[in-house]
Amino acid sequence: MNMGLYIVQQGINAVSLGSLYALVAIGLSMVFGILRMTNFAHGDMMMVGAFGTLLINAAGAPFWLAALCGVAVGAAAGVIVERLAYRPVRGAPDVTLLLTSLAVTYILENLGILIFSSSPRNFPIPDIMNSAIQLAGGQITFTAINVVTIALTVAALALLGWFVTRTDVGLGMRAAAEDLGAAQMVGLDVDRLIVVAFAIASAFAGLAGVLWAAQSGIVEPDMGFTPLLKAFVAAIVGGFGSISGALVGGYVLGALEILIVAFLPSSVSPYRDAIVFGLLIVFLLFKPNGLMNRPQEVKL
Amino acid sequence: MATADHIDTDEVLGVRGLTVTYGAVTALRDLSIEVRRGEVVALLGANGAGKSTMLRTISGVVRPRAGEVRLEGDRIDGLRPSQIVARGVAHSPEGRRLFGSLTVAENLRLGAAQRRDRENVEADRERLYDLFPILRERSQQQSGTLSGGEQQMVALSRALMARPRLLLLDEPSLGIAPLIVQQIFASLAELKETGVTMLLVEQNINVALGLADRAYVLRTGEISLEGPAADLKRNYEEVAAAYLGVRR
Numbered sequence: 001m002n003m004g005l006y007i008v009q010q011g012i013n014a015v016s017l018g019s020l021y022a023l024v025a026i027g028l029s030m031v032f033g034i035l036r037m038t039n040f041a042h043g044d045m046m047m048v049g050a051f052g053t054l055l056i057n058a059a060g061a062p063f064w065l066a067a068l069c070g071v072a073v074g075a076a077a078g079v080i081v082e083r084l085a086y087r088p089v090r091g092a093p094d095v096t097l098l099l100t101s102l103a104v105t106y107i108l109e110n111l112g113i114l115i116f117s118s119s120p121r122n123f124p125i126p127d128i129m130n131s132a133i134q135l136a137g138g139q140i141t142f143t144a145i146n147v148v149t150i151a152l153t154v155a156a157l158a159l160l161g162w163f164v165t166r167t168d169v170g171l172g173m174r175a176a177a178e179d180l181g182a183a184q185m186v187g188l189d190v191d192r193l194i195v196v197a198f199a200i201a202s203a204f205a206g207l208a209g210v211l212w213a214a215q216s217g218i219v220e221p222d223m224g225f226t227p228l229l230k231a232f233v234a235a236i237v238g239g240f241g242s243i244s245g246a247l248v249g250g251y252v253l254g255a256l257e258i259l260i261v262a263f264l265p266s267s268v269s270p271y272r273d274a275i276v277f278g279l280l281i282v283f284l285l286f287k288p289n290g291l292m293n294r295p296q297e298v299k300l
Numbered sequence: 301m302a303t304a305d306h307i308d309t310d311e312v313l314g315v316r317g318l319t320v321t322y323g324a325v326t327a328l329r330d331l332s333i334e335v336r337r338g339e340v341v342a343l344l345g346a347n348g349a350g351k352s353t354m355l356r357t358i359s360g361v362v363r364p365r366a367g368e369v370r371l372e373g374d375r376i377d378g379l380r381p382s383q384i385v386a387r388g389v390a391h392s393p394e395g396r397r398l399f400g401s402l403t404v405a406e407n408l409r410l411g412a413a414q415r416r417d418r419e420n421v422e423a424d425r426e427r428l429y430d431l432f433p434i435l436r437e438r439s440q441q442q443s444g445t446l447s448g449g450e451q452q453m454v455a456l457s458r459a460l461m462a463r464p465r466l467l468l469l470d471e472p473s474l475g476i477a478p479l480i481v482q483q484i485f486a487s488l489a490e491l492k493e494t495g496v497t498m499l500l501v502e503q504n505i506n507v508a509l510g511l512a513d514r515a516y517v518l519r520t521g522e523i524s525l526e527g528p529a530a531d532l533k534r535n536y537e538e539v540a541a542a543y544l545g546v547r548r
Contacts (some may be wrong), residue, residue, distance in 0.1 A: 168409070175410050181399035185359055187385025187414040187462060195425045 018254020027201030043228025049074035050208025072204020112221030239290025345518035388465035400444025411461030449480030
């Protein structure tokens with residue numbers, strides 16, 4: 001097989017996978033940027049988005065409408081979690097926030113198991129999404145879902161970029177991410193900015209959940225767990241708290257995983273996750289501010 | 301809500317019986333001050349005397365344990381910081397606290413976050429650029445790349461963008477070259493002429509008393525001396541003694 005075409009093929013796979021990691025990592029980083037809190041329940045918004053889509057579709061809505069509603073349900077779930085679980089403990093020591101988010105994860109996943117049982121369910125994607133697209137006489141093959149994933153991610157990122165650079169609320173979010181106390185003193189409504197951050201972050205996770213389920217064909221209550229860990233690595237690699245960093249980190253991670261699977265001897269493939277988490281340790285040791293972040297200033 | 305027991309239309313800020321604690325530490329003890337319309341009042345004192353705590357309590361970042369804060373007669377203690385800014389109290393914090401990765405223009409835009417009269421915001425920005433012409437030149441530059449003095453001008457302008465009835469200034473001379481300090485205080489004097497009411501926290505007694513009408517000297521959370529700035533300036537030794545708590 002032609003090596004050049006093989007690289008193109010794997011490049012498409014890498015961008016598709018990286019898009020999912022980037023979508024999840026951006027939300028994780030966004031919330032961390034403002035609250036300095038790692039939201040472990042973030043991955044569960046993927047599950048909420050995917051199950052939301054499944055239920056709304058089962059109730060008779062066409063798939064695309066159901067998916068859109070699923071993303072909205074994910075966003076709403078994030079806002080509710082912030083209101084009920086995180087806001088009451090805001091200002092508490094970091095470890096309290098961390099434990100709270102772990103508790104939320106357990107509650108949401110067990111709620112998922114209670115309602116849907118722990119066995120995977122088929123995700124009702126339209127047949128057209130699974131149709132194969134072949135280029136170069138069949139030497140490059142990908143499915144419509146790959147294209148949709150990449151296109152929707154690019155659209156979501158463009159929208160986010162416009163929002164944070166061109167709107168007053170976006171400007172306020174950047175200010176809050178830089179110095180929450182100063183944002184408060186300037187008169188920004190910090191509570192509202194945090195709600196907006198959770199809504200956007202969770203909508204992105206919800207979208208990632210729908211796309212993830214569409215690619216794998218199944219939905220299950222703990223489907224958000226592994227992507228969350230990967231997104232965490234991506235966010236650290238890019239620079240935790242930075243939106244552009246999370247974006248870069250997501251695609252770097254996607255590329256790395258495909259590289260390991262596609263270009264290294266097959267005996268290395270089983271160690272894919274070990275290598276990814278090894279990368280996390282390397283970054284934490286030698287470049288804790290990530291690729292995109294400037295060194296943190298000490299804030300009093 | 302105007303109160304019957306204390307109607308004074310010239311009082312902009314009235315702090316009465318304010319006590320603030322951090323855990324077991326009492327930062328302010330039963331403290332009362334007032335600032336009248338058009339006045340510049342200086343709050344002097346050594347490090348840790350509670351000056352910044354006072355400003356942070358007025359702007360709602362810190363909640364008092366006891367006492368009240370009134371703005372033009374209405375109680376504002378207990379309100380959220382954004383609500384207090386909306387009522388007309390702007391705070392230029394210690395260490396400037398600019399949003400360093402945002403441009404000068406963006407920092408100023410954020411200062412107007414609570415303004416309802418959107419149409420006047422641009423004109424106000426232009427007026428501040430006239431006061432600090434260097435900021436007009438640097439308007440599209442990241443504020444973190446500016447010199448200390450320029451950053452202080454941005455911090456000041458950001459607070460003024462709120463069109464405050466009361467401007468809280470925390471250590472505007474901190475870490476800035478003496479020449480620039482003079483320039484900044486000259487601008488503050490210009491602002492004073494236009495009728496801006498200010499409560500100024502300063503370590504630099506000389507420049508503070510040069511600008512202020514009155515001053516309070518704080519020591520370990522209590523007022524140890526107060527009076528017209530001109531009197532205090534003449535009696536420098538007494539001020540120094542009040543700082544350190546030496547009885548003479």
